[in-house]
Amino acid sequence: MPHGRLILGGLVPVLLSLFLWAGCPSGVGASCGRAGYCCQGRNNTCYGYGTNLAGEGNSSSRCFCDEDCTRMSDCCIDYAEACLAVDCEVSDWYNWKPCNNPCGLGSQERRREVTRPAQNGGRACPVLREKRACIGTNDEECLQQSVEYQGKELREVARILPAKYGAYRSEKKYDPFQDHLRKNLYGRRFVDLRNEILARTSYFAKFEITDVKHGCNVTAFPWVQALRTGQTVCVECQPTIMKKELGTRCEGHGVWRQETRWRAVHVHGCHGKWVMQTKHDEGTCDINGNSDFILI
Structure with missing residues (x-):
């Protein structure tokens, strides 16, 4: 058989009977047009005799009229005309x-x-x-959403930096190593994404700080001064930090009207709790704001 077609002798009668039952006659010494049939899928009993599309064979050679013949390159020469392609x-x-x-x-x-x-x-x-x-x-x-549904988000800790360190703003392509701080913080993750155009936009929410630990009061980092009990801050999730395994979101992005935890990155002992006061909304925090932060 040409092109690796195989019909086991003992199965031929069974295959032929099934083939005829399905409304597609077996080859009987004619090309597809003369026999007037075409077959779906792969069907080794759906054949005629004659030259195939590759110009191979003669009047006694088998050529096929099933859909798989286009892949096997053993269609009868009139297959395209007799079995017009139908697009999905x-x-x-x-x-x-x-x-x-x-x-x-x-x-x-x-x-x-x-x-x-x-x-x-x-x-x-x-x-x-x-x-x-x-x-x-x-x-x-x-x-009405249950605590069980939100359990993972409630247990997460938001790791924050000032919004001015945000890497993704209006530019779709960006330099992941714009400064030394970003290179250390984001590292290989940016290398993997630097040639990618990100379609998912940033989102943000407002949080009221309910608890601040002592480490925030003794640090030399001036941006930490905005982290005070009773202060409302804007916190942004950027596409470069979203995790697919979490449902395309940032870790520690909070739960509406629930208390969760936060931590100031690279500031020893500076952490606390806050309550998410507004639901997540598309957009960004103020890159120059003193009370604006990004999740990392």
């Missing part, structure tokens, strides 16, 4: 499903369906499902 067709997109997190950053998806499958080597179906990040805004559901 799909429906319009359905509406986006609700955000899977009613209380902050989450994801949502939409789908579409195949209305006509591809046949005879036609164009394959396009993507049938899309997914995107979203921010839930359902206050009622958010208030």
Whole structure:
């Protein structure tokens, strides 16, 4: 058999009977057009006789009329005309499903369906499902959300730096080693991302500080002075720090109206607690603000 086609002798009668039952006759000394049939998928019993598309064979050589013949290069010479390719067709997109997190950053998806499958080597179906990040805004559901659902976020610690050290602003491509501090803080993560155009935008929330440890009062870092009990600060999550395994979000980004912990990076003993006062919203904090920070 040409091109590695194999039909086991003992199985031929069974295959032929199944093939005929499915409405696709077996080869009987004719090309696809003369026999008047085409077969879906791979079907070694779907053949005629004659020259194939590669110009090989003669009147007694088998050539095939199944979809797989295009890949095997053993189609009958009239396959393209007799078995016209039919491209896949799909429906319009359905509406986006609700955000899977009613209380902050989450994801949502939409789908579409195949209305006509591809046949005879036609164009394959396009993507049938899309997914995107979203921010839930359902206050009622958010208030009813259980602590168990938010448990991971409640246990996380936010590691913060002043917003002026943010690496991702309006530029889609950026230098990961703009200064020595960023190089040490972000290291290899930026090397992996420096040629990538990031589509996910930053998001932020406002936090009221409820507890500050003694280490914040004895440090020489001036930016720590904004971290005082009762102070409201803006905290931003940037795309370069988002983790896919956490649902495309920053670690320690907080839980609305719940107390979580924070830590000032590279400031020994400076940590505390805060309460998230506003829900996550797309946007950035003030890069020049004294009470504006980024998560790392």
